[in-house]
Amino acid sequence: MSLQYQVVPVTSFAQNCSIVWCDSTNDGIVIDPGGDVKQLAMLIDELGVNVTKVVLTHGHLDHVGGTKELVAKLQDIPVIGPHKDDNFWLQGLEGQSQMFGFPLTEAFEPTQWLDEGDEVSFGNETLKVYHTPGHTPGHVVLFSESARLAFVGDVLFNGSIGRTDFPRGDFNTLINSIKTKLWPLGNDVTFIPGHGPKSTFGHERASNPFVADEMPM
Numbered sequence: 709m710s711l712q713y714q715v716v717p718v719t720s721f722a723q724n725c726s727i728v729w730c731d732s733t734n735d736g737i738v739i740d741p742g743g744d745v746k747q748l749a750m751l752i753d754e755l756g757v758n759v760t761k762v763v764l765t766h767g768h769l770d771h772v773g774g775t776k777e778l779v780a781k782l783q784d785i786p787v788i789g790p791h792k793d794d795n796f797w798l799q800g801l802e803g804q805s806q807m808f809g810f811p812l813t814e815a816f817e818p819t820q821w822l823d824e825g826d827e828v829s830f831g832n833e834t835l836k837v838y839h840t841p842g843h844t845p846g847h848v849v850l851f852s853e854s855a856r857l858a859f860v861g862d863v864l865f866n867g868s869i870g871r872t873d874f875p876r877g878d879f880n881t882l883i884n885s886i887k888t889k890l891w892p893l894g895n896d897v898t899f900i901p902g903h904g905p906k907s908t909f910g911h912e913r914a915s916n917p918f919v920a921d922e923m924p925m
Contacts, residue, residue, distance in 0.1 A: 730831025891902020
């Protein structure tokens with residue numbers, strides 16, 4: 709029994725949408741369907757994954773823009789997350805669409821908000837939820853203890869960190885989220901960022917100019 713995943717870059721922002729599933733049941737989730745829903749739906753079909761919910765790390769358009777369309781294609785499955793502090797981003801999706809030149813995306817509310825300590829389950833797999841504000845105030849990270857794998861949205865990147873110049877973003881809050889929520893999970897944890905290639909927490913602790921530390925490896 710193990711966690712499987714496939715990362716699909718979507719939209720002009722090359723946002724990493726992740727299809728994640730339990731290989732013993734084929735039940736799964738889609739994390740951050742920002743767009744290109746036809747491509748996502750075809751791949752879900754090819755993989756044979758029974759998607760039971762959509763999970764959002766935060767409310768930015770390139771991560772959530774395809775949510776309503778994908779949910780409609782998959783027969784009204786629930787939308788889980790992000791943390792309720794990102795509601796203002798979801799309610800402002802029409803404005804975000806115009807700002808970034810995306811197709812008009814209507815505001816929506818998820819079926820369920822996520823809080824620190826919640827769990828997202830599918831098949832025999834469980835992801836733990838960590839509230840990681842800084843890039844946005846309601847950002848969450850999803851962590852699989854068994855797979856030593858984290859889906860971190862726009863909190864941390866390979867060699868960089870999320871932007872903090874958006875409304876209610878805050879640099880010090882983001883650094884604190886990374887160092888107090890992510891690092892304790894372990895240097896061996898692989899993470900899938902919202903954009904760009906994957907990395908490990910240990911690699912970023914050793915080399916990322918924003919958050920490298922002096923911890924022994």
